[in-house]
Amino acid sequence: MYAKRVSAIEISGIRKLFEAAGKDSINLGLGQPDFDTPPHIKEAAIEAIREGKTGYTSNAGIEELRAAICEKMRRENQLSYQPDQVIVTAGASEALHVVMQALVEKGDRVVFSDPGFVSYQALAMIAEGRPVPMPLDRTFHIEPERAKELMDGARLFILNSPSNPTGAVEEEETIRAVVEYGEDRGVTVVTDEVYEHFIYEKKHASPARFGENVITINAASKTYAMTGWRIGYLAAQKEVVEQCLKVHQYCQACATSISQYAALAAYAGPQDSVGEMREEYRARRDLLFHGLRELGFEFPIPEGAFYAFVPLGQELTGKVLRKGVVIVPGNAFGKNAPEHARISYAASRQNLKLALARIKEAMGD
Numbered sequence: 001m002y003a004k005r006v007s008a009i010e011i012s013g014i015r016k017l018f019e020a021a022g023k024d025s026i027n028l029g030l031g032q033p034d035f036d037t038p039p040h041i042k043e044a045a046i047e048a049i050r051e052g053k054t055g056y057t058s059n060a061g062i063e064e065l066r067a068a069i070c071e072k073m074r075r076e077n078q079l080s081y082q083p084d085q086v087i088v089t090a091g092a093s094e095a096l097h098v099v100m101q102a103l104v105e106k107g108d109r110v111v112f113s114d115p116g117f118v119s120y121q122a123l124a125m126i127a128e129g130r131p132v133p134m135p136l137d138r139t140f141h142i143e144p145e146r147a148k149e150l151m152d153g154a155r156l157f158i159l160n161s162p163s164n165p166t167g168a169v170e171e172e173e174t175i176r177a178v179v180e181y182g183e184d185r186g187v188t189v190v191t192d193e194v195y196e197h198f199i200y201e202k203k204h205a206s207p208a209r210f211g212e213n214v215i216t217i218n219a220a221s222k223t224y225a226m227t228g229w230r231i232g233y234l235a236a237q238k239e240v241v242e243q244c245l246k247v248h249q250y251c252q253a254c255a256t257s258i259s260q261y262a263a264l265a266a267y268a269g270p271q272d273s274v275g276e277m278r279e280e281y282r283a284r285r286d287l288l289f290h291g292l293r294e295l296g297f298e299f300p301i302p303e304g305a306f307y308a309f310v311p312l313g314q315e316l317t318g319k320v321l322r323k324g325v326v327i328v329p330g331n332a333f334g335k336n337a338p339e340h341a342r343i344s345y346a347a348s349r350q351n352l353k354l355a356l357a358r359i360k361e362a363m364g365d
């Protein structure tokens with residue numbers, strides 16, 4: 001009665017947890033900034049509404065925004081894309097969907113990290129591809145040799161650094177190795193860089209610097225605390241963009257016009273808020289990491305994004321949840337880290353301290 005490619009997919013485990021959470025619970029399950037969108041970005045949206053910029057835009061997105069995104073990629077990522085190589089989408093989510101639909105044929109293998117972001121597997125299935133979860137090393141980084149093995153005969157390799165849920169940031173050599181291998185073997189590397197600005201010690205390296213068979217996906221969502229505005233983009237070689245544009249055109253027509261003007265202010269305007277948010281996330285990461293270390297948990301310091309991926313064990317994770325701290329069990333992110341839990345530090349320092357106290361209590365129960 002329903003399409004199997006859809007009915008076979010489970011509703012995200014994270015959503016189920018939120019629905020079960022009690023009223024006085026502390027939510028460390030969220031994958032979104034707790035900051036407000038910076039005022040100059042909101043003003044640009046209000047201005048767009050006042051000026052009546054409320055109709056459809058061109059399918060790929062307004063020219064000024066695509067130019068600003070190209071300038072951003074040049075400035076921040078050392079990438080050289082032209083506006084006709086960019087499609088503005090409804091968040092990184094739509095960009096991922098569009099790419100899967102445009103590139104994956106029935107049965108094509110789509111490789112992604114396990115543990116990894118929940119959407120990759122589901123989107124590969126909706127595209128009737130074959131999801132290939134890739135185990136990681138003990139610190140949840142990619143092992144280049146294993147990646148290469150799985151890339152043989154694959155259609156797509158998805159790279160997500162910094163990673164949700166692990167916070168791992170890949171080394172430039174790993175990224176280069178994967179891209180170069182993909183280039184040799186005809187495997188397109190899809191890079192999801194939504195957390196690129198939230199890296200605390202290492203440096204971000206954009207895969208598209210190392211080869212042409214790469215599709216770059218990013219979004220305003222996390223960088224500018226704009227998750228609800230639904231603006232992301234994909235950038236790729238022109239032939240790829242032409243195919244992707246058909247999918248985008250028929251499922252989305254265009255990204256929201258008002259949000260596009262807001263995103264233009266975000267990408268072309270002052271960037272101070274991004275650094276401020278990063279420094280606050282860093283302070284929260286340190287607070288959470290040292291607090292958990294004091295409680296006896298051994299794990300490497302999270303390198304990026306705003307998640308700690310902690311070996312709490314399933315039993316304690318259950319107790320912590322019952323104490324009213326919403327965290328996400330590792331099995332929501334694949335099969336390879338059932339004893340871990342993802343703790344988001346996109347939450348106030350006060351709530352992080354309260355959560356640590358409740359975790360300590362749960363350990364005593």
Ligand SMILES: Cc1ncc(COP(=O)(O)O)c(C=O)c1O
Nearest residue numbers: 031091092093117164219221232
């Ligand atoms: C790794 C990763 N990619 C993509 C997304 C989706 O981003 P957007 O809100 O721009 O669709 C998320 C959201 O949590 C994410 O963690």
